[in-house]
Amino acid sequence: MRTAIEIEGLGKRYRLGTRSERYDTLREAVARRIRRRGRQEDAAELWALRGVDLAIDEGDVVGIVGRNGAGKTTLLKLVAGIAEPTTGMVRTRGRIAALLDLGTAFHPELTGRENVYLNGAVLGMSRREIARRFDDIVAFADVERFLSTPLKRYSTGMQLRLAFAVAAHLDADIVVVDELLAVGDAEFQRRCLGKMSEFGRDGRTVVFVSHDMASISQLCRRGIWLDRGVVRADGPVGDVLDLYLGSRRERFARVEVPPEPDQAVQLLSVALTDAAGREIELPRRDEPLVVRLRFRARERIPALDVALYLLNRQGVRVIDDAWLDGGAVDDPVVDAGDYEAHVRIPPVLAPGEYTAGVWIGTNHEDFLDREVLSFEVAPRPDDRLPSVSRRRVVQPDVCWTLRSVSRRSET
């Protein structure tokens, strides 16, 4: 088997500030030059990737997993030649299609047809190639009737379909895909997945980043786990996913909230724990989850209320519950002091990503309302991973029984 991608000692360093502030002004640069003359300045640095060695064979379909900020996108950018490494090197053989974003070159004022040509050219197709595949692209995207309409009149779904259609018809040998499946509806995701596995069957090399474990395990033969810029595991996809998911259960999720001294009530921290009060990061869908809120009242507050809400990835409020909703507290008067509230959520959440938000206030005043914590709910180990994530909002233990009510004799 020939190698399609070779990576040796690959490292990428970002100067912090370059990423967040995005750009310097000349004055700052000059000032820094002058300051540097006096003493060695220790600019904050971040190694997004460090010492990565990999070889990926032609026709291999590789899934990359890791937490946010683990260096997955950086790795794809270096493989695609979009950014330059700080150390080491990447070698690739064959045409690369980098799908880091859909419709990168799309312009709202241009028509569908014009956008197909522009985007195709930017992704590396020649005009003749696009012309040859134009009908396929349009049919795949299902936008035949709107080819002369400016893109801004398209629905989001149509734009996505068209963007993916262009990308999917690239004649590339290596396809690098970043989190495409996070957008779009279930039907769109199914199409994306279908096209990706087609790439794999055609013998193209596919490197695929996703947070969706189900599609990774379905599509990929090999898994790579990146952790803070370093390859933590590399091997058959099932084993790597096990290691990755296992590691996440050992950590815990807790957010300390920065102090706001002028608020009458202040949230101090939010943490996820199991039923026994141990902090966890990756609750399982079949285990009860406790959200622990610590807050401080700076004065006596009658009728203080605290609410917790959980948003799923589609923005649906799966849980939105206030302390006073159930009348659980007899005397809602709160004296100055620190408090700890435990919100026990029964095991109903479907596996997936959630954002937790907290509201604190009274009938006539809001002290705080903010999203404080993101976490993921893991599937049960014996869950069959669905090929496409279903749109269910909750997944309580539903009981199925099957029995026969009449028997028809075979003749």
Place this chain on the structure above:
Amino acid sequence: MAVRVGRRAKPGGGELSSSPESARAARAAHAPWRENRPTDGWLPRVDFRDLWEHREVAAFLALRDVRLRYRQTAFGVAWAIIRPLAAAAIFTIVFGRLVDVPSDGLPYVVFAYAGLTIWTYVSSAVEAAANSLIEDRALVTKVAFPRVLAPVASTLPGLLDLAISLVILGVFMTVTGVAPSAALVVVPVSVAGAVAVSIGAGLLLSALNVKYRDVRYALGFALQTWLFASPVVYPSSLFDGAWRYVFAANPLVGVIDGFRWSVAGAPPPGAYVLVSLATGTLVLAAGVLVFSRMERRFADVV
């Protein structure tokens, strides 16, 4: 197959089940290695194969800008005529009538419009090029293509306006009875000079603009200064002797004088054109050098 854990894990990788011997696979088998590694040194590393493979990107980006330029405007392409025409009218009234600036023996309107034809192109091309990487930030951070194509492509749409301007200039010349000379064949050379200067300055400014947004704010002022340092509304014959060579350090002096001579039969420019040629080449070289040195960091910074 066992999982290998650890930093220097070597590849596993499953066996390929079936590989249809398509044209793609055959081509891939002969594809050369492409490397991405840190650059060092000052010399630019130009990847001509990469440029060639992406040549159509420049065309499509330029085409996009042309299409977008006058879309959803009431006057449409007429703007390409209105803008230089309005400027020529103002300049003719202010400098030609009120101040009575000399015009090398040409009717002032022809003189000014010829200068403005070049100047309008250069200023709009430089401005578009300087902002090109910022405006196409999504492309710079998400797609691998030779970055140089973005600023170069944005100097192209202005050529369309320049062509329209040339036609109007022809009308002015007919009306005022100015006949072109045989030097007309040199027009493409002066236009090429204008394109080269625009690309040079555009590359330089676009690269700096990625890192220092000061460029954006300084640009308007700098262009205004450049306009008055160029023989657009006045002839370079205002400078005598050695001063003219100093004046010609502005590469547009050679370009505009050459253009006026070739298109409208103004007096042919003298040896000072060589100074403009030298500084113009210098600007282009500096643009290419600075751009290729800063290019590989664009995706991190823009």
